[in-house]
Amino acid sequence: MQAEQARPVAVVTGAASGFGRAIAQRLAREGYWVGLIDINQAGATETWQSLGGEGHGAVVRADVSDEAQMQAAFRTIADQRGRLDVLVNNAALPQRPTRVESLSAAEWDRLMAVNVRGVFLGMKFAVPLMKQQRRGSIINISSVAALRPRPGLNAYCASKAAVIGLTKAVALELASDGIRVNCIAPGPADTPMLPGFMADPESETGRQVFVESVPLGRFIRPEEIAAAVAYLASGDAAAVTGAVLNVDGGRHV
Numbered sequence: 463m464q465a466e467q468a469r470p471v472a473v474v475t476g477a478a479s480g481f482g483r484a485i486a487q488r489l490a491r492e493g494y495w496v497g498l499i500d501i502n503q504a505g506a507t508e509t510w511q512s513l514g515g516e517g518h519g520a521v522v523r524a525d526v527s528d529e530a531q532m533q534a535a536f537r538t539i540a541d542q543r544g545r546l547d548v549l550v551n552n553a554a555l556p557q558r559p560t561r562v563e564s565l566s567a568a569e570w571d572r573l574m575a576v577n578v579r580g581v582f583l584g585m586k587f588a589v590p591l592m593k594q595q596r597r598g599s600i601i602n603i604s605s606v607a608a609l610r611p612r613p614g615l616n617a618y619c620a621s622k623a624a625v626i627g628l629t630k631a632v633a634l635e636l637a638s639d640g641i642r643v644n645c646i647a648p649g650p651a652d653t654p655m656l657p658g659f660m661a662d663p664e665s666e667t668g669r670q671v672f673v674e675s676v677p678l679g680r681f682i683r684p685e686e687i688a689a690a691v692a693y694l695a696s697g698d699a700a701a702v703t704g705a706v707l708n709v710d711g712g713r714h715v
């Protein structure tokens with residue numbers, strides 16, 4: 463039981479698909495017990511099964527933009543495990559290309575609520591647990607879209623730029639508590655999110671535009687984002703905080 467309590471604990475939001483699933487799988491292989499937060503319970507349960515099920519993690523259904531649900535999710539995990547070592551704020555919504563004058567305030571608010579408020583709430587409820595241990599690693603998933611915007615992705619690009627600003631501000635704030643805060647800016651990846659950025663999700667040309675924007679000439683693989691998370695979570699990154707790690711095949715250059 464003592465060994466079990468010493469096992470490190472990670473929480474991954476948006477763990478039902480794409481990067482979140484690959485991140486959860488990698489952290490489980492690194493020896494973490496993984497809390498899987500998502501609104502998609504069925505998808506998160508599939509991820510949980512892929513980790514080996516019971517004993518390797520738990521699914522906690524929550525909308526990351528909802529304060530009460532996030533507070534309850536972190537309380538559930540703290541009650542079960544009594545510690546938290548790593549938080550990966552990964553859940554987000556894409557945006558269909560929309561000119562700024564046509565974007566509704568409701569669409570703007572929903573995107574900001576999930577992509578920015580969700581990251582804030584994750585940190586709000588994780589940090590007190592990490593402070594008890596005087597150590598922890600928080601990894602926020604931004605996007606190359608924050609650095610190299612595309613026309614029509616106004617709210618999405620703004621939300622991902624906000625994640626970078628928030629990461630840097632909180633990194634400074636928590637440095638003296640032994641908690642590191644970094645972010646990853648992925649390039650385009652062929653996950654279920656990708657069609658959400660296309661004017662015509664059915665068209666092959668839409669996908670080609672994304673591939674051709676990457677100097678390495680290919681999509682980023684979820685496993686490559688998971689490897690960056692594993693690095694930032696590890697002791698190898700003990701001197702790294704407030705950083706933006708571009709994993710984008712050179713797209714940001």
Ligand SMILES: NC(=O)c1ccc[n+]([C@@H]2O[C@H](COP(=O)([O-])OP(=O)(O)OC[C@H]3O[C@@H](n4cnc5c(N)ncnc54)[C@H](O)[C@@H]3O)[C@@H](O)[C@H]2O)c1
Nearest residue numbers: 476478479480481500501525526553554605650651653655
């Ligand atoms: N796919 C890409 O090309 C790309 C590129 C750069 C950055 N990103 C970022 O990577 C992260 C993961 O994206 P992905 O491509 O794996 O997308 P995805 O759509 O496959 O996964 C996103 C997950 O977030 C969950 N989610 C959405 N809204 C939620 C909410 N309100 N509460 C809880 N969970 C919610 C979804 O159910 C889903 O499981 C996101 O932050 C995204 O912005 C993706």
